[in-house]
Amino acid sequence: xxxxxxxxxxxxxxxxxxxxxxxxxxxxxxxxxxxxxxxxxxxxxxxxxxxxxxxxxxxxxxxxxxxxxxxxxxxxxxxxxxxxxxxxxxxxxxxxxxxxxxxxxxxxxxxxxxxxxxxxxxxxxxxxxxxxxxxxxxxxxxxxxxxxxxxxxxxxxxxxxxxxxxxxxxxxxxxxxxxxxxxxxxxxxxxxxxxxxxxxxxxxxxxxxxxxxxxxxxxxxxxxxxxxxxxxxxxxxxxxxxxxxxxxxxxxxxxxxxxxxxxxxxxxxxxxxxxxxxxxxxxxxxxxxxxxxxxxxxxxxxxxxxxxxxxxxxxxxxxxxxxxxxxxxxxxxxxxxxxxxxxxxxxxxxxxxxxx
Amino acid sequence: xxxxxxxxxxxxxxxxxxxxxxxxxxxxxxxxxxxxxxxxxxxxxxxxxxxxxxxxxxxxxxxxxxxxxxxxxxxxxxxxxxxxxxxxxxxxxxxxxxxxxxxxxxxxxxxxxxxxxxxxxxxxxxxxxxxxxxxxxxxxxxxxxxxxxxxxxxxxxxxxxxxxxxxxxxxxxxxxxxxxxxx
Numbered sequence: 001x002x003x004x005x006x007x008x009x010x011x012x013x014x015x016x017x018x019x020x021x022x023x024x025x026x027x028x029x030x031x032x033x034x035x036x037x038x039x040x041x042x043x044x045x046x047x048x049x050x051x052x053x054x055x056x057x058x059x060x061x062x063x064x065x066x067x068x069x070x071x072x073x074x075x076x077x078x079x080x081x082x083x084x085x086x087x088x089x090x091x092x093x094x095x096x097x098x099x100x101x102x103x104x105x106x107x108x109x110x111x112x113x114x115x116x117x118x119x120x121x122x123x124x125x126x127x128x129x130x131x132x133x134x135x136x137x138x139x140x141x142x143x144x145x146x147x148x149x150x151x152x153x154x155x156x157x158x159x160x161x162x163x164x165x166x167x168x169x170x171x172x173x174x175x176x177x178x179x180x181x182x183x184x185x186x187x188x189x190x191x192x193x194x195x196x197x198x199x200x201x202x203x204x205x206x207x208x209x210x211x212x213x214x215x216x217x218x219x220x221x222x223x224x225x226x227x228x229x230x231x232x233x234x235x236x237x238x239x240x241x242x243x244x245x246x247x248x249x250x251x252x253x254x255x256x257x258x259x260x261x262x263x264x265x266x267x268x269x270x271x272x273x274x275x276x277x278x279x280x281x282x283x284x285x286x287x288x289x290x291x292x293x294x295x296x297x298x299x300x301x302x303x304x305x306x307x308x309x310x311x312x313x314x315x316x317x318x319x320x321x322x323x324x325x326x327x328x329x330x331x332x333x334x335x336x337x338x339x340x341x342x343x344x345x346x347x348x349x350x351x352x353x354x355x356x
Numbered sequence: 357x358x359x360x361x362x363x364x365x366x367x368x369x370x371x372x373x374x375x376x377x378x379x380x381x382x383x384x385x386x387x388x389x390x391x392x393x394x395x396x397x398x399x400x401x402x403x404x405x406x407x408x409x410x411x412x413x414x415x416x417x418x419x420x421x422x423x424x425x426x427x428x429x430x431x432x433x434x435x436x437x438x439x440x441x442x443x444x445x446x447x448x449x450x451x452x453x454x455x456x457x458x459x460x461x462x463x464x465x466x467x468x469x470x471x472x473x474x475x476x477x478x479x480x481x482x483x484x485x486x487x488x489x490x491x492x493x494x495x496x497x498x499x500x501x502x503x504x505x506x507x508x509x510x511x512x513x514x515x516x517x518x519x520x521x522x523x524x525x526x527x528x529x530x531x532x533x534x535x536x537x538x539x
Contacts, residue, residue: 036487037520039433039448048494119445148477152523154449155484159459160472162452164445166462167357171474198367201357205369224357228469
């Protein structure tokens with residue numbers, strides 16, 4: 001499959017469908033599994049690694065037909081293509097950057113992706129747009145059952161499904177939702193939210209840019225514990241807090257409208273203005289401004305930009321996507337210029353370089 | 357989940373990509389700040405404070421027992437508990453038996469639990485237990501081949517096939533619960 005064809009659509013997690021999709025960007029379920037008859041990844045000999053890679057690839061090929069999965073040998077992709085897959089959240093940064101035989105299989109809608117030979121032999125991920133944990137889990141369950149008809153996973157009566165890192169053992173399951181919380185950031189309530197969630201064993205991670213600071217007001221809330229709870233428990237654990245956080249964010253937005261209407265109107269329109277007119281812009285700043293504008297659209301303060309366009313821009317202004325669109329590699333300075341041009345085209349219909 | 361450097365809760369989860377292999381760090385706010393303030397890439401921290409093990413085993417554990425547990429080695433893949441503590445990753449499924457007590461201490465620290473209550477494979481751990489044996493047999497087979505003892509290598513390969521086929525047959529026999537791949 002051509003990676004170029006991937007670039008046509010923004011993929012599932014930014015599709016903007018599903019429940020509460022103004023604030024809940026996506027719901028994700030991930031399972032970590034290992035094949036019982038091989039050591040964990042760090043102890044595989046090169047030969048074992050190749051054998052296992054082939055075995056898993058073969059298994060997925062058998063399932064590929066009905067599920068229409070595409071398979072990519074990540075170790076044979078160049079850096080730009082790997083980066084592209086990371087930006088689309090089909091593979092982790094770790095899979096992109098480690099060495100050795102490894103791969104990923106995913107379906108056309110980019111809801112289902114299976115990483116081969118990352119930290120564990122198999123990392124299965126299902127992503128649905130919006131707040132759809134139950135639907136994501138159902139798809140995951142079906143996939144897992146299918147796989148278990150072809151593979152025997154490492155399993156221990158007491159410890160459950162065995163993983164390379166004990167932090168994942170048991171269910172091997174990570175449940176998370178990605179939420180857009182710009183008002184909570186603006187009203188300085190994120191710190192408080194972090195701490196409240198941490199008390200009930202939920203982790204909050206920002207969507208990192210190139211540094212280590214969270215960028216763009218997007219946060220992922222996930223379970224920390226994987227052992228001693230059932231899969232349903234974990235889905236419930238994460239699912240239950242979402243309505244509360246939604247309420248907080250919505251109240252914070254109301255507050256901003258009531259107490260500082262002119263201010264917030266100015267902030268979102270400034271962001272919009274910069275995006276429409278800038279000549280060079282970093283991906284970090286782009287993400288920050290897009291986040292503002294997205295909030296503005298959701299609050300009814302900005303009318304003429306559809307949410308789908310904004311969602312698309314979040315992915316397409318990232319480094320690898322930008323270079324793929326352009327058709328060649330660009331250094332940082334060139335990317336910043338192209339990014340600005342792309343934004344001007346998409347937001348104010350400026351002519352110029354065609355964006356394939 | 358506890359901070360890797362102290363008893364506080366870990367609120368920062370950092371994936372360190374410098375220095376070769378990606379490592380995941382779980383730190384409280386203070387230690388995260390400290391860590392991020394460092395310029396160069398530091399050596400990977402221990403994944404479990406040594407105190408956690410001692411604490412879990414209780415005051416009654418003798419110094420000898422503690423030392424013995426710290427020096428444990430997995431008979432199947434050869435990884436030592438020490439190595440695991442430093443790199444944070446285990447070597448093979450059999451480690452969970454070889455380091456059972458030590459890992460229980462780790463699991464209490466990370467999850468507050470030591471027993472799985474979620475879903476199970478169709479025949480429980482029966483298939484997995486048989487297949488873990490294959491890891492050892494395969495390594496022995498390669499050793500035999502390296503020593504040019506081809507007869508032994510061949511016997512081992514047959515044994516491996518036998519086990520794998522047995523398991524595969526049981527897997528295919530699973531009744532009912534057919535899920536259509538199209539769904």
